[in-house]
Amino acid sequence: MAMAAEQWVLVEMVQALYEAPAYHLILEGILILWIIRLVFSKTYKLQERSDLTAKEKEELIEEWQPEPLVPPVSKNHPALNYNIVSGPPTHNIVVNGKECVNFASFNFLGLLENPRVKAAALASLKKYGVGTCGPRGFYGTFDVHLDLEERLATFMRTEEAIIYSYGFSTIASAIPAYSKRGDIVFVDSAACFAIQKGLQASRSDIKLFKHNDVADLERLLKEQEIEDQKNPRKARVTRRFIIVEGLYMNTGTICPLPELVKLKYKYKARIFLEESLSFGVLGEHGRGVTEHYGINIDDIDLISANMENALASVGGFCCGRSFVVDHQRLSGQGYCFSASLPPLLAAAAIEALNIMEENPGIFAVLKKKCQHIHKSLQGISGLRVVGEPLSPALHLQLEESTGSREKDVQLLQEIIVHCMNEGIALTQARYLDKEEKCLPPPSIRVVVTVEQTEEELEKAASTIREAAQAVLL
């Protein structure tokens, strides 16, 4: 039936064609031609210059001169003249051939030369050799790794922990595992370089708030809330994170965690906490800044720390609820795609944890020493102590900058050389000037460990005082 009807329509059409006046047909014919032209002609050209001749192309290729792969560097660059440590970098250290007391390595608990740690590592070396020859997924998971993860989780009183084979990569991989393009991250302006790189890899929107300034953070959160009300659909899928450090590497200050937790629930943003400096330092049992403030660790979504400071091994870990942490086992790039931690380093970390659990008094000792040197370093003319009395890594900055960073660095270096000659090993806090988001002023970093005696602390303070006097006045 349909067929017949169509045929009928066709016949009608042909008939209509015959009946139409000639001018009408001509007009329609022209219109059809016009449409065909429009369809097949290029309407406009984006770039006239795209048609280069082959010769011109060759010339362009011939003419192109790249910059050198690396710009030339001066031989006297301070970073080229590393301090070379002969022998172990422990309490008594030989730097550039001089014997010194170490005030530079982050060996807070003195576990680097602990015979028990060494024995545990040696036992592991005898059983497993050194390398694992594979990433975690592909025959690179050793029983020691699982033990260490379990131990860390119990120590921190969280559901799960995950270990990485390098401290820097821990937080730098953890952040992009959760925070993606379009998500919003509120981050402290003094955040360390690893966090900055993690944020860069995540391609999220970054909102910097003033260092430890809760009011400023709240202002940004409020702004975001107003923004969200305008576009609720987008807000429903935009994750919000607050990323802070427990003890700041760059300033030696503690984050105001209780206030941050309040903000977290008020504005529904998750908190990631970087505890490389505070893990094994703050709190009665060394559990870090959550223990220090007595905050329920479940209120923090993710805690990350490295095992290179207090634990004096290599690697890092993240811990938190399984819901959060487990996601990294497939999404943490530094976890999935890197060879796993050598078992002997994991074994050393386990033994270090044992020691921490057995002697909780060690943290009180460390705290006392930190307070001691913080007090003795006060009032040095020309130098200002930055950092809290609790922090085992303090910064000494110039009270008055000379105006040029280079010169400041040089002055501080002179003080360090002076101290080295007196047997106190110190170092400047090194930064990549051009890469840092908010470059901290140059400073000498003074690191306290439990091995330093009262006399050594006094001596260090008085040596720095003398050196500052000699150099700055």
Add this chain to the structure above:
Amino acid sequence: MANPRGSIVTNGTLHNTKTQHSKWQSTDCVKNGIPKEAQQNRKPRFFDKPIFESYPEPPLYVLVLTYMGFGIGTLFGYLRDFMRSWGIEKCNAATEREEQKDFVPLYRDFENFFKRNLYMRIRDSWNQTICSAPGPYFDIKEKVSDDYNWTFRHTGRVIKDVVNMGSYNYLGFAVKYDESMKTVKDALEKYGVGVASTRHEMGTLDKHKELEDLMAKFLNVEAVMTFGMGFATNSMNIPILVGKGCLILSDEFNHTSIILGARLSGATVRPFKHNNIQSLEKLLRESIINGQPRTGRAWKKILILVEGIYSMEGSIVNLPQIVALKKKYKAYLYMDEAHSIGVTGSKGQGVRDFFGLAPEDVDVYMGTFTKTFAASGGYIAGKKELVDYVRIHSHSATYGTSMSPVVAAQIIRSLKLIMKDDENFGGRQRIQQLTKNIKYFRKRLVEMGFIIYGDDYSPIIPVLLYMPAKLSAFARYLLKKKIGVVVVGFPATSLAEGRARFCLSSAHTREMLDEVLEVVDKLGDLLNVKYFPCKKSGRPALCHEKSFDNEASFEPEA
């Protein structure tokens, strides 16, 4: 392959290798150094055979079935998700805290769909727990799951003496403690394990210097800098070499660490087809001619990122031609030798040694110590200016803890063993043994009719299985027969190209390989994964016993 004419530039498969070759030679690039270089270095090997590794294709039905498999898996996934949401099926996944239920979900549910419904089914094929050194045999802790792979528990039994075909232990340096490791033990007793500082601050030990000097000698370069982690060596050093206004041309199958480094650099990144010179040249030409997008300004510099041996494909980079291109177009070349250092080349110096090129031909050598050296960490090597610049600007040297002195001692030990020549089973003997093993194993697999990828000299041998269910069947069956092998599927490979990956070692004996081959042969029949009978093989030369034997006698000077 629906459009063979259109694929000349974009496809490096065996089908058009020949046409590509003649096309290549007919352009003026040949004048620009390739044949000349080949003659100079008396290294005509790569001209005898096609440089392009063959990528044999499976019968069409295999791909259809694979996609159907994924489709059915996805459908069932939705069904099960539906049942879970109605409480018909118990959901074992960890859940959000009660207090935070009203937060924006931490990850979109869809993101985890694949993990929950497809990966979870075959999850037992990965993350095996090792409880011995990863030598030619290793011990695996038996694990079982009571809840369909959501959680595992160790039964307490240990599967002893599993043949290790999964670890990157190419030269057999990963062993439990023996006398040759005394230096490592001494280092441990002297230094302890950690460093607790960065290279720039107080973490440069004499051990690091010793290692860097020795490594420079081994690689025949001016200077070397070492880092604490291989992954971070790429991701934290590529950004200092290039930046905004620079162009990165990156092989599509480059490792994640390289991709991350390229992303962090802020440079424009353009991928080229895997190991495909035409694709690279086309990109180079177009990029130089057109300059930067929008502004049209000339690029500051162009960096080509390649790997020596690609870990998933088992292919060796087409270095002579890439070097010729880089010279012609004044680009810089960065080569990641994670899998090839210590393995390829008669002295184990990597792909450059393998092709007999000069040390200056590659601008930046990068490699890791996690594979052949059985340690951890990575290095950057090259001219002194380059390494000095890296020393100053490296993110890793400024902010990352230095390499553990124990690990450094292990690398020094392995290096000395590789460089030792006529000692009992020294480096050269190990490399020769490995080469023999590779040739034998590859030849036998091809004979059996498996589809394998990669170069004849690569210790990584991917056997294509395609279907995800066959992946886990392969791994489970082999483990039952006490053979440990890595299987890889999506997302590490493309969706349909699931594969098993055999990593050969010089520590494997012929008996071990035969044992493995015998089991794999049977398994291949059982699983019906011998897609590519020998007759149809693209590499007939390998199937003749005679020519194989000739090649197996590996001449050191070749």
